[in-house]
Amino acid sequence: MAIIVDEKTKVVVQGITGNQGSFHARQMLAYGSRVVAGVSPGKGGQELDGIPVYDTVEEAVERRGANASVIFVPARFAKDAALEAISAGVSVVVIITERIPLHDAIYIMAYAREKGVTVIGPNTFGIISPGKCKIGIxxxxxxxxxxxxxxxxxxxxxxxxxxxxxxxxxxxxxxxxxxxxxxxxxxxxxxxxxxxxxxxxxxxxxxxxxxxxxxxxxxxxxxxxxxxxxxxxxxxxxxxxxxxxxxxxxxxxxxxxxxxxxxxxxxxxxxxxxxxxxxxxxxxxxxxxxxxxxxx
Amino acid sequence: MKLYEYLAKDIMSKFGIPVPRGSAADDPAEVERIAASIGGEVVVKAQALVGGRGKAGGIKFASSPAEAREIAEGMLGSELKGVKVEKVLIEEKLKIDKEVYVGIAVDTRKARPVLIASGSGGMEIEEVPEKEIVRRLIEPPWGLEAFMGREITRRLGLNGPVGGKVADIIMKLYHVFTRCDAELTEINPLVISDGNVVAADARLNVDDDALYRHPELPRVEEGTPTELRVKSMGLSYVELDGDIAVMANGAGMAMATLDVLQRYGGRPANFLDAGGGASVEPMAEAIGILLSTKPKAILVNIFGGITRCDDVARALIKVKETVGFPVPVVIRLVGTNEEEGVSLLRQHGFEAYRTMDEATRAVVEAAGRANPWQ
CATH class of the missing domain: 3.40.50.261 (Succinyl-CoA synthetase domains)
Incomplete structure (x- = not known):
């Protein structure tokens, strides 16, 4: 047992083609986390070390069974990314991005409450259940x-x-x-x-x-x-x-x-x-x- | 970003909230002209981002334009609670029948905006007894509806046309809050004067992280020249009054470093969070800025996660080879690429400690020796 994330957690990395996203996707994979997909709008069809990249989180959930998302997108796009993840049906959203506007954070939390989604962050290093799953930096x-x-x-x-x-x-x-x-x-x-x-x-x-x-x-x-x-x-x-x-x-x-x-x-x-x-x-x-x- | 009262009122006025007749100025002659054009008694208010201005002598009444000028001459350029006054706001003096408080803040525990009101206007809200404060959480994404403003107004004991005006101002204040990405906006006091309702004082703090989407808002910079310089590099820096300069990575780590320093009898000169993954150049520049504050010693405390120890070492070496270190520099370096970092440092005549405990003790001792700047 552990809390929030464990060996059953399947991670989708939002912003996987960026510097931070690609670096940490590889690190998480190397640790043994089940990184099943990446999302980068407009870059669907690519691959990163065997991780398929999609245009939407919805697709990552449908095709790869992702149940947790980690967000590495810049602050001004983070609200959209978080809402997308919550809407797509993942149960955990980890927001690494810092300097997200306060009003955007309020909005994200309101939607997460409605959908019963656990949000970690924003401006966090992530969450780790050692030996089972690492989502973060x-x-x-x-x-x-x-x-x-x-x-x-x-x-x-x-x-x-x-x-x-x-x-x-x-x-x-x-x-x-x-x-x-x-x-x-x-x-x-x-x-x-x-x-x-x-x-x-x-x-x-x-x-x-x-x-x-x-x-x-x-x-x-x-x-x-x-x-x-x-x-x-x-x-x-x-x-x-x-x-x-x-x-x-x-x-x-x-x-x-x-x-x-x-x-x-x-x-x-x-x-x-x-x-x-x-x-x-x-x-x-x-x-x-x-x-x-x-x-x- | 905290806006000066005159800027906050200017914005509120654009959203339809009545404010007193008046204008801001930085020159006594201009003050006299403004007072003359308002006519009658006026109030001269120092524009400084401090609380409790009235008690500190930052708000004074004048019965003539000449007196307003005299007051302004005393205020302009003087310090109010340690902050230099560069502008004053001159306004008509209001006849006060009743004062109330209305404000919108963020309840971080509930992750929702909260509307706060009280019948005790003019006092800082923190000083008002809890039972006299009316609160209403605002549910996103629906927001504040007109009826909520009416309900709050009723709870303040206001009714009739005046109640209607207050309810209307509450709605408009909510628009200011949302459309300006405010962290906090307050009208204190909201004055009821001969059946009119006027915002006699205004506060508007805008979320720094949302400024990128508000080119229309004025910019107010707060901080010492060094603070502003480091801020422009994208790093967090706070000037303190001690003599040991500190650089650490991560906000919590930087705070803890100050705490431990103080515990061992040292006096930190600053808070500097070099960030989670700073690279060589900005780190070297930041260390250079620390040196420019002429500390007695420097403490670098790094627990490398994303920050690589070899990058930290390279930054230190760069500073040593360019500007040099006229004061002792004590380094604690562990984490990612630690061996490489430590060996680089050794090659360039630095020693590095492994624990925060040892490094902090060492820097306090080093700062206790002669001051190299004298």
């Missing part, structure tokens, strides 16, 4: 299969945390990049619910940051969870009113502060690491016994 050598679920708002910081966990012998069930934008398809609480239900996941790590209220919402849900949660939050040193790289990483009018998030999470029993590499030792503390007792 992450350096996959840092992951290993295992019992820890990770949900993160930022890419590189989550790589740092995942690599530390793998190094300490804790593999991952699924790692979900929520995306750095303000409006994203999956928030911490959505992913926590899925990890709570997933038998393979024994504990969860949240990699959060300043801005918004996703961590505070997560804290509310954690109170009723059976699985332990560890977190690391970035942005303690960030000044208010400044956008720290991500559209969503900004303390606006006194809201979304580091202190508010730490207080909420700690109040819910979450162990909050003071530096990124401390996550591994906290996971060891909260999971060590669970795992040993199961191995006996």
């Amino acid at each position: 992450m350096p996959h050598q840092i992951y290993a299969p295992g019992p820890v679920g990770i949900a993160a708002r930022s890419g590189t910081l989550s790589y740092e945390v995942a690599a530390a966990l793998t190094g300490a012998g804790f593999g991952q069930s699924t790692v979900v990049g929520l995306g750095g934008d303000r409006v994203v398809g999956q928030r911490f609480v959505d992913v926590l619910k899925k990890f709570e239900q997933d038998p393979e996941t024994k504990g969860v790590v949240l990699v959060g940051e300043i801005g918004g209220s996703a961590e505070e919402e997560a804290a509310e849900y954690v109170k009723g969870m059976t699985k332990p949660v560890v977190a690391y939050l970035a942005g303690k040193a960030a000044p208010p009113g400044k956008r720290m790289g991500h559209a969503g990483a900004i303390i606006e009018r006194g809201r979304g502060t580091f202190e508010s998030k730490v207080k909420a999470l700690e109040g819910a029993g979450v162990r909050v690491a003071s530096v990124p590499w401390e996550v591994a030792s906290l996971v060891k503390e909260v999971l060590g016994q669970t795992i040993e007792s199961e191995q006996r």
